[in-house]
Amino acid sequence: MELNAQDVVAWIEISNEYIQANKEYLTTLDQKIGDGDHGINMARGFQEAAAKIAEQNYTSGSDVLKDTAMTLMSKIGGASGPLFGTAFLKLSTAVKGHDPLDHETFTNGLEEAVNGIKQRGKATEGEKTLVDVWSQMVDHFKQEADFNADKIAEEAKAAMERTTDMTATKGRAAYFKERSVGHVDPGSASSYYIFQALADVIKKEGINHGLCWYRAHFPQS
């Protein structure tokens, strides 16, 4: 299985749909162990990114990812803008020249993305941040020979859920110290939606819409 430029556009569009649909939930999570802006931040950034990429006619997935990265960096305030922006930018650079995108290239790209997030946030695994979801995805992709939609969604969800028992040591949540335990990390929840969206693209489904929705949005696919 391979991802063409339209699939990558769909990935960002469906991510945006999940984030818009769960904006309040993401905000609630950030109210518990942060300042309550994560839903607003992500909804603004992904809305702008989806609008930006809808205007173009892409032939390369890397270009879609680059425009997404730039938009996220400029439109999202707070810690998460540069972090998600870096993730998509590193992914974009790593997959440049590979169209359509195969599993091996995507795996390498994800690894670069995680390294970028870690460097940006000076964070590593187990610190209750989005690193915990993205890093789990790298481990998963390395174990598989091809895109496995069900496993991607399942593993991303499990990784997000595992942040509940962690103590935050990075970002605003770190101020809550042990009181951060018992809550899902907001950035990990957003990351889960992004990988659920990727799984939907692989299965050619859209959020709650199935194949018909996907075909209506992307008739050429």
Ligand code: ADP
């Ligand atoms: P802010 O913390 O500035 O209010 P957001 O609320 O939008 O920004 O994003 C918070 C999320 O960003 C956290 O849930 C966490 O996943 C992630 N995060 C914050 N700081 C770091 C960091 N230093 N390294 C990695 N991820 C981080």
Ligand code: MG
């Ligand atoms: Mg916040």
